Amino acid sequence: MTSLEETTEQTDSGPSGYAAARLRLLQEKARSGPPRRAALARLTDDWLNALFTTAARETSVQGAALVAVGGYGRGELSPRSDLDLLLLHDGKSSPAAVAALADRVWYPVWDLGLALDHSVRTPAEVRRTAADDLKVQLGLLDARHIAGDLGLVTGVRTAVLADWRNTAAKRLPALDELCRERAERQGELQFLLEPDLKEARGGLRDATALRAVAASWLADAPREGLADARRRLLDARDALHLTTGRATDRLALQEQDTVATELGLLDADALLRQVYEAARTVSYASDVTWREVNRVLRSRSVRPRLRAMLGGKPAPDRTPLAEGVVEQDGEVVLARTARPERDSVLPLRAAAAAAQAGLPISLHAVRRLAVAAKPLPVPWPAEAREELVTLLGAGESTVPVWEALEAEGLISGLLPDWERVRCRPQRNPVHTWTVDRHLVETAVQASSLTRRVGRPDLLLVCALLHDIGKGWPGDHSVAGEVIARDVAARIGFDREDMAVIATVVRHHLLLIDTATRRDLDDPATVGSVAARVGSLTTLELLHALTEADALATGPAAWSSWRASLVTDLVARVAAVLAGDDPAEPEPTAPSAEQERLAVEALRTGGPVLALHAQTEPPRETADGAGQDTTPEPVGVELLIALPDRPGVLPAAAGVLALHRLTVRAADLRAVELPTELGTSEVLLLSWRVAAAYGSLPQAARLRADLVRALDGSLDIRARLAEREAAYPRRRGVQAPPPRVTVAPTASRHATVIEVRAQDAPGLLHRIGHALETAAVRVRSAHVSTLGANAVDAFYVTTERGRPLPAADAAELASAVETALRG
Numbered sequence: 011m012t013s014l015e016e017t018t019e020q021t022d023s024g025p026s027g028y029a030a031a032r033l034r035l036l037q038e039k040a041r042s043g044p045p046r047r048a049a050l051a052r053l054t055d056d057w058l059n060a061l062f063t064t065a066a067r068e069t070s071v072q073g074a075a076l077v078a079v080g081g082y083g084r085g086e087l088s089p090r091s092d093l094d095l096l097l098l099h100d101g102k103s104s105p106a107a108v109a110a111l112a113d114r115v116w117y118p119v120w121d122l123g124l125a126l127d128h129s130v131r132t133p134a135e136v137r138r139t140a141a142d143d144l145k146v147q148l149g150l151l152d153a154r155h156i157a158g159d160l161g162l163v164t165g166v167r168t169a170v171l172a173d174w175r176n177t178a179a180k181r182l183p184a185l186d187e188l189c190r191e192r193a194e195r196q197g198e199l200q201f202l203l204e205p206d207l208k209e210a211r212g213g214l215r216d217a218t219a220l221r222a223v224a225a226s227w228l229a230d231a232p233r234e235g236l237a238d239a240r241r242r243l244l245d246a247r248d249a250l251h252l253t254t255g256r257a258t259d260r261l262a263l264q265e266q267d268t269v270a271t272e273l274g275l276l277d278a279d280a281l282l283r284q285v286y287e288a289a290r291t292v293s294y295a296s297d298v299t300w301r302e303v304n305r306v307l308r309s310r311s312v313r314p315r316l317r318a319m320l321g322g323k324p325a326p327d328r329t330p331l332a333e334g335v336v337e338q339d340g341e342v343v344l345a346r347t348a349r350p351e352r353d354s355v356l357p358l359r360a361a362a363a364a365a366q367a368g369l370p371i372s373l374h375a376v377r378r379l380a381v382a383a384k385p386l387p388v389p390w391p392a393e394a395r396e397e398l399v400t401l402l403g404a405g406e407s408t409v410p411v412w413e414a415l416e417a418e419g420l421i422s423g424l425l426p427d428w429e430r431v432r433c434r435p436q437r438n439p440v441h442t443w444t445v446d447r448h449l450v451e452t453a454v455q456a457s458s459l460t461r462r463v464g465r466p467d468l469l470l471v472c473a474l475l476h477d478i479g480k481g482w483p484g485d486h487s488v489a490g491e492v493i494a495r496d497v498a499a500r501i502g503f504d505r506e507d508m509a510v511i512a513t514v515v516r517h518h519l520l521l522i523d524t525a526t527r528r529d530l531d532d533p534a535t536v537g538s539v540a541a542r543v544g545s546l547t548t549l550e551l552l553h554a555l556t557e558a559d560a561l562a563t564g565p566a567a568w569s570s571w572r573a574s575l576v577t578d579l580v581a582r583v584a585a586v587l588a589g590d591d592p593a594e595p596e597p598t599a600p601s602a603e604q605e606r607l608a609v610e611a612l613r614t615g616g617p618v619l620a621l622h623a624q625t626e627p628p629r630e631t632a633d634g635a636g637q638d639t640t641p642e643p644v645g646v647e648l649l650i651a652l653p654d655r656p657g658v659l660p661a662a663a664g665v666l667a668l669h670r671l672t673v674r675a676a677d678l679r680a681v682e683l684p685t686e687l688g689t690s691e692v693l694l695l696s697w698r699v700a701a702a703y704g705s706l707p708q709a710a711r712l713r714a715d716l717v718r719a720l721d722g723s724l725d726i727r728a729r730l731a732e733r734e735a736a737y738p739r740r741r742g743v744q745a746p747p748p749r750v751t752v753a754p755t756a757s758r759h760a761t762v763i764e765v766r767a768q769d770a771p772g773l774l775h776r777i778g779h780a781l782e783t784a785a786v787r788v789r790s791a792h793v794s795t796l797g798a799n800a801v802d803a804f805y806v807t808t809e810r811g812r813p814l815p816a817a818d819a820a821e822l823a824s825a826v827e828t829a830l831r832g
Contacts, residue, residue, distance in 0.1 A: 028057040029122055036089050036252065043245050044086075051078075051087040055156050058095075058115065062157040065114030071107050073100035075158030076115065077166075080127075081218075083152035088248050090257035092125040094149060098162055101132040125257055133166045140170055144184055147174060148218065151225050171225065178226035179307055186300050189219055199289035200433065201443050203282075207247050208259040212289030214243055216296050229302040231295040232373060239291035246285055249273050261285065279435055286433040286444060294417045297410065298373050305339060330703045331363040341372040350383040357383050357420055358397035365404035365411045366798060373414075380418040389502040393700070395467075396674070398424075398501060399797025402453040402470040403460060405744065412450050425500075427493050430481025442564040445480045452476065455558035460799050461749035461766040463550045465510075467796035471498065472511055472555050476518040491516035514551050517542055521556045525575035530582060539579065540586040549587060553580045600681050600694060607651035608692040612683055617652040617716050619709045646706055648699050650716070654680055654691040659788055660778030661719035662695055664726030667772040668715065668733075669707045671699040676774070676793035702771075727779070730772045745798075750827035752819045753803070760789045760805035761814040763823055767830055769800040780829040781806065784822050786814065 031053055035041070041049065055078070062076045080094035081087070097112050112130050119126045131139065140147035150170045155163040174181065192209060199210035208214045217240045220231040247259060249272035254265055261269065266278035275281050329337040334348035334356050342364035350356045357379045364371040386394055401408060415421050422429045434445040443451055456473040460466035475497055479490025494515035498508040520539060528535045543549045556576055560568035600608065603620065611618045623646055648671075650662055659678060666673060675698040682689045699706075718724035748767035765777055774793060781788055786806040793802045806822070808814060814822065 028053070042248065044241060047086045047088060047244065047248065050089070051082065051085040054082075054087060054093070058119075059157040061115050061118055062111075065111050066158065068114065069107050069111045071099065071103045071111045073102050073159055073162065074098065074108070074111060075160070075163045076156040077163055078154045078156050079149040079152060081152075083149070083154040085154070086244060088244065089251040090125075090255075091251075092127050092257070093119060094127045095129075095156075096136070096150075096153070097128070097130040098136065098158075098166060099130070099132060100159075100162060101134075133162070133169065136166055137169055137173060140173065141177075144181060144188065147181070148185070148222050151222055174222075175226055178228045179310065182223065182226060182228060182303050183307070185219055185222060186303065189216060189296070189300075198293070200286040200293060201447065203435070203437065203439065204260060204262050205285065205289070206260045207243050207250070207285070210289070212291075212293035212296070214240070214247070214259075216292050217243070220292075220295060220299055223299055223303060228306055229299055231299040235291045236295050239288035242284055242288040243292075245273060246281070279437075282435040283433050286435065290413075290433060291417070294413060297370075297413075301341075301370060305341075309339075331367055332359050333701070333703050335360045335363045337367065337369060340369065341375075342367065342369050343372045343375045344378060350379050352384060354384040354386045355391065355394045355397060357415070358394050358401065358424070361411050361415055362397040362400035362404070362798075365401050365407045368404075368407045371411055371414050376414050376418045376420070380420050380423075383420075386424065388500055390500065392502060395502045396795075396797055399467040399470055399799075401797075402474055403457045403466065403797045403799060405454055405457045408454055408457070409450060416446075425497060427478055427481070427497060431478060434480060436480075440564050440566050443562070445477055448562055449474050449477055451562035452555075452558050455561040456554060458746045459554040459558055461746055462554050464547060464764075464801060465507075465551065465796065466766070466799040466801060468507060468510055468514070469551050469554050469558075470797065471501075471503075472514040472518070472551060473558055475511070476515050476555060476559060478515070487516055487519060490518075510545075510548055510551070513544065513548055514555060517552060518555055518559060521552055521576050521579055522560065522572065525579045526572060530575070530579055536579070536582045536586055540583045543583060543587070546584060546587050549580060549583055553577075604649060604651070604694050604696070605681075607649055608681055608683055608694060611651040611653060611692055612685070612690055615653060617650055617713055617720075619713045619716075620649045621706070621709045622647045622649075646699050648695075648697040648709075648712075650695040650697070651692055654693050655720070657720060657782055658693050658695070659791065660775050660782055661726065662697075662716060663774035663778055664730065664772065665712060665715045665719055665724075666697070666699060667775055668726065668729055669712065670702045670704070670771070671706070672702050672769075672795070673774060673793060674698045674700060674795050676791065678788065678791040678793075680789070726775060730775070734771075748827060748830040750823045750830070752816075752823050757805060757813070759813065760807050761819045761822075763804045763806055763819075763826065765800065765802040765804070765826065765830070767800050769795050769798050773800055773830075774802070776829060777802065777804070777826060780826045781822075783829075784825055785809070786822060787811070 032050070035046065035049055035053060038046070058076060066072070066074060075098045077083075077096040077098050078094065079096055081091055082094050095115075097108070097115065099108050099111075103111075108130060112128070116126060116128055129139075136150065140150055147170065150167075151174060153163065153167045153170065189211075192215060193211035196206050196210040196213075199205040199207070199212040202210060206213060217236070220236070224230045246261065246269065249269045250258060250261060250265060253268040253272050261281075263278075266281055270276070270278050270281040273281065275284065327338065328343075328345075330345070331337055331342065334345050334350075334353060336343060336345045342360060344350070344356075344360065348356060353359075360371060360375060360379065390398075401411065404411075412421065416432070422432070428446065431445040431449065436443070436445060436448070441448065452473040453470050456469050460469060463469050472494075475490065475494045477486060477490065478493045478497070479486035479488065482489040482493075491512045495508050495512040498511040503511065520542060524530075524535060524539055530536065543552060553576065557568065557573065560572070607618045607620060648666075652658065663673070677696045678693065680691045680693055682691055715724060719726055745768035748765065750766075751764050753762040753764050763781075767773060778788075781804060787809060789805040789807050789811075791802065791804045793800070795801075806814065813819075
């Protein structure tokens with residue numbers, strides 16, 4: 011094979027010699043990628059140098075130079091790339107002589123049919139044009155001497171770089187806007203079936219913009235993986251040029267197989283996946299870089315005023331968001347006391363806090379977590395599972411946080427099966443996203459439907475996993491059922507929930523396929539669906555997931571017609587399954603400790619409290635060698651017993667909120683105890699709580715505040731309102747509105763009011779207060795927090811202990827919903 015040196019020696023300065031050498035170089039299969047691009051640039055340099063030197067001598071022009079700019083200036087010449095050239099002159103030669111010099115260089119290039127972007131300018135004209143045209147200035151940042159007066163080129167390059175740095179505060183926002191406008195026009199490279207490798211977001215233009223930001227010295231892009239991503243995009247463009255023979259950057263469907271073969275890849279899917287991964291790296295680097303640029307510019311504009319007012323450099327504000335997680339300067343960072351090497355849940359806690367607050371998680375925080383975080387045990391502790399659900403339920407703000415975790419490998423570490431769907435293309439044109447992004451988008455859509463289901467945690471996890479089988483051969487629903495069951499076990503769901511998740515993933519297409527392809531008036535159709543669904547809970551989840559999946563697929567996948575068909579099918583199936591609805595369970599007897607507390611409360615006439623740390627039982631170690639005897643803390647159990655009286659529920663819930671205790675689960679019920687005069691009722695409240703941040707309060711303080719709340723000396727509503735007003739309102743996730751309904755036929759002995767709302771401090775207090783205001787008796791309450799969602803059921807009766815009439819029940823539900831919306 012002919013080497014570049016031999017090729018150059020055999021090449022004369024004429025077009026035919028260069029063309030032959032160029033062709034030989036491009037046909038060398040052993041040389042590709044960066045070596046070939048660099049070799050082509052050097053070969054072109056030598057040819058143009060010879061052309062310019064001869065032309066300068068013939069025209070007697072001195073004080074001139076030939077300069078490569080743009081991609082050619084970077085020495086990255088693809089087979090069909092334009093030649094971006096600047097003829098620089100000092101202005102001392104006559105215009106005619108300079109024009110003659112330019113013609114002797116440009117015409118041989120045109121004669122070969124090469125695309126040429128050319129200009130002729132003096133140094134002063136270069137600087138003026140760059141100041142007026144951002145695109146020109148960007149190209150000049152990569153200016154490189156080819157021939158002629160080196161000092162002239164060096165001076166211009168130095169001046170252009172100095173101008174760029176001096177005007178960075180003005181020009182970088184303009185460059186950011188230019189990138190955004192281009193992204194709006196071209197779309198996201200990592201999701202397009204026929205992407206433009208150069209112009210789409212995450213493409214070569216964005217990679218060049220990152221170089222310009224770095225040259226400004228104002229900020230820099232995350233460098234890990236960026237050079238390799240850029241190389242892969244350039245390699246794909248080289249192969250596209252060679253296989254099509256055209257100067258194109260659009261990777262059309264009909265070209266993808268041949269481009270893949272040229273690159274030595276298995277098929278077009280392997281090509282797209284490689285391109286998508288590269289684009290994702292560039293896009294993430296762009297997000298981080300522009301966020302840093304805006305932070306620096308914002309800081310520069312504010313700092314002088316603050317210094318003038320405060321007489322020094324102010325300390326950055328750090329607002330606690332969760333244990334080990336704070337907000338600083340518009341980003342989520344780790345607290346100074348955070349120890350990721352000891353806290354395996356910290357990555358998920360930080361991600362959930364960031365998503366709920368609608369804030370980006372800082373690059374430094376993510377990288378520290380990726381390097382130092384202790385791996386989660388398998389199965390996960392309850393807190394980790396809850397934080398994952400909270401992250402998934404945050405809506406649109408989930409996406410950038412998820413992408414940040416994925417960019418640093420944290421998602422694949424948490425969910426190893428994720429790697430098979432990562433950046434996997436979907437060739438169905440109905441699909442907007444790659445498989446992995448579609449799964450996250452489905453969770454985003456599902457987050458707005460959580461009020462429709464009794465188990466929003468299962469809905470969100472099913473949304474994340476419903477297409478996980480697409481990473482394996484065969485029917486993705488069948489493969490997904492197995493994977494989903496394994497993942498559900500990994501993240502700590504019990505056997506019953508694992509079975510539900512597996513069933514929903516297996517049948518996630520059942521409702522839409524049946525509704526649009528089968529006769530719903532045929533009893534066999536409805537019976538078949540009911541047999542596969544098995545329960546009303548699963549049906550409810552499938553209904554919500556069907557809508558979320560379709561909405562996340564693309565605009566063509568869902569319509570009011572499809573929605574009406576699915577709703578009709580669900581109603582028919584629910585009617586079939588209604589006969590299997592379980593009867594109201596018998597109440598369980600109180601434990602020995604609960605009975606002891608109840609007796610003490612009856613004796614003293616006041617509240618009695620007990621706090622106990624809860625731990626999960628020992629589990630098998632990951633290597634199967636034995637049991638890990640270290641207990642996993644899952645929260646604190648708070649038991650409260652006190653004689654039955656009005657206002658207990660809102661008072662107890664309000665006290666917990668005042669002490670910044672997050673209620674994960676709660677149960678309220680009345681028990682009867684024998685007395686000398688017969689029997690007396692004592693209320694038992696069992697709570698599972700956790701501190702939002704900081705340490706838990708002492709039981710004595712909780713009891714004292716509860717006594718004050720019950721006797722009216724502590725105004726809980728006013729205190730909660732004061733605390734809420736003291737904190738600035740965040741721009742975080744816009745949660746769907748609360749929904750309060752009457753559960754039909756849920757109990758023969760009471761009316762069941764179901765509340766589904768965004769969990770927030772004081773929520774249970776407001777619900778309890780609304781029920782007290784309505785003068786109903788709360789027979790029992792069952793409260794659970796699933797991620798960021800509260801799913802509560804209140805069994806209420808009239809003062810005489812009977813279920814409410816239908817009209818009164820509906821009015822009560824409406825009143826509670828109004829109170830929560832206010």
